[in-house]
Amino acid sequence: MTTRERLLIDVNHEIEMLRQYLGTSGHHPEVGEFSEIMAPAKAYWTYPDVISPAPHVFRIAGEQKIRDLVIYHHQLLFASPLKDIFGDSEKRFEIIANRTADFHVEACGGPKYYSSVRGSASLGIRHLPFTITEADRELWLDLYAKSLVDTQFPLDAGEIYWRWIESVSLRVINRRGRALPPERVSFNQAMIKARELAECAL
Amino acid sequence: MTTRERLLIDVNHEIEMLRQYLGTSGHHPEVGEFSEIMAPAKAYWTYPDVISPAPHVFRIAGEQKIRDLVIYHHQLLFASPLKDIFGDSEKRFEIIANRTADFHVEACGGPKYYSSVRGSASLGIRHLPFTITEADRELWLDLYAKSLVDTQFPLDAGEIYWRWIESVSLRVINRRGRALPPERVSFNQAMIKARELAECAL
Known part of the structure; x- marks a missing residue:
């Protein structure tokens, strides 16, 4: 097995971009949990x-x-x-x-x-x-x-x-x-x- | 620039899988064109x-x-x-x-x-x-x-x-x-x- 490719991605920058895009902190204040824990259904790619x-x-x-x-x-x-x-x-x-x-x-x-x-x-x-x-x-x-x-x-x-x-x-x-x-x-x-x-x- | 990773994928098998899944040939008979040319909007990933x-x-x-x-x-x-x-x-x-x-x-x-x-x-x-x-x-x-x-x-x-x-x-x-x-x-x-x-x- 060869080593898998890694992309050079600034993760913190991407998290900040998403926050600005969503207009939120990424948290769901009403439940006090992370978005990953409570995230609702969504289509990420809409062609x-x-x-x-x-x-x-x-x-x-x-x-x-x-x-x-x-x-x-x-x-x-x-x-x-x-x-x-x-x-x-x-x-x-x-x-x-x-x-x-x-x-x-x-x-x-x-x-x-x-x-x-x-x-x-x-x-x-x-x-x-x-x-x-x-x-x-x-x-x-x-x-x-x-x-x-x-x-x-x-x-x-x-x-x-x-x-x-x-x-x-x-x-x-x-x-x-x-x-x-x-x-x-x-x-x-x-x-x-x-x-x-x-x-x-x- | 290093060479990009390639995945070992049997493309013809995947095309066949999609045909079976969609129940069609992949063509749009009503317009006589490829699905790529006339494909309607769709969400590929629905989380x-x-x-x-x-x-x-x-x-x-x-x-x-x-x-x-x-x-x-x-x-x-x-x-x-x-x-x-x-x-x-x-x-x-x-x-x-x-x-x-x-x-x-x-x-x-x-x-x-x-x-x-x-x-x-x-x-x-x-x-x-x-x-x-x-x-x-x-x-x-x-x-x-x-x-x-x-x-x-x-x-x-x-x-x-x-x-x-x-x-x-x-x-x-x-x-x-x-x-x-x-x-x-x-x-x-x-x-x-x-x-x-x-x-x-x-």
Whole structure:
């Protein structure tokens, strides 16, 4: 048995964040007990609706533009701390990037390149072996925002596409590393972040 | 950046488990799209009420019995694959075991040994640095079931205690490793498991 991974988390900071978020001390004054002892039922993760990008994005942007976007995004991922998911093999990286492009073309309203070969995408399940935190999702999204700008993806298709990937990405997080639930990222926020990233050398 | 941990997960098995659970193919026939593209809002993790063991368990079992139970359980943890959470130091292990005993005595209705020193327990947050899967929780619970039997914990206090730790333990899982939500474990199931473990050399 190898040593299990530890995340660098400032526990006291996270407890403070939760207190501020809840507006309480974390205690239940009416019973004088810890929240853990008396905590009521709650849903910690509430996933929002996933909003399909089909058929608009395929109609507006077309297959080649979608493929270029996904491949460019994967190149950014491969140069980022998220690269471990692809392993060491460039060949494997290429297979994954092309397969993802097939899926995105189909999801956006194009030909059934993915489902005809692989069936259901089940993205959350397919990513279970790989640790994906809230921060990993945010980096993945930031690099998508940069990709939309850098590949000059049509802006109106980009906004519909963003709503899809942002809502889907919440469901791929499988490692909770924060006290608070993951945050939504609007298309406007994404475009601001993309401009910031453009000013930095990446 | 070190390589991220990978869990050994049979993805196709998990997809099949989810299909059986949902009773569908994973596709939405009415729209002819993947579930990931059109998935409706849902709460994946729904935590049940946490049921306090206070004041009954302290009144029935008393402080020493609760301390013995927690320390025994920690010794089993330290000899299990979950031992990484304690690091390499026996001294550190002892501090954690005693602190946990303080917390459990207080939670069960005894003196405020824990909160007077450490404040809110915030168990979920305090465990965030350590990867804890559904399977880790089940092993933790199995070793508690064994501890209740081996330390001859009073049976009626044991059942109240179990309801508390079983409901709390769901909230400490921070790494999803399965397609399906974590399962509830009743006191009866726990006692059956404890008898099975008693028959194995541990």
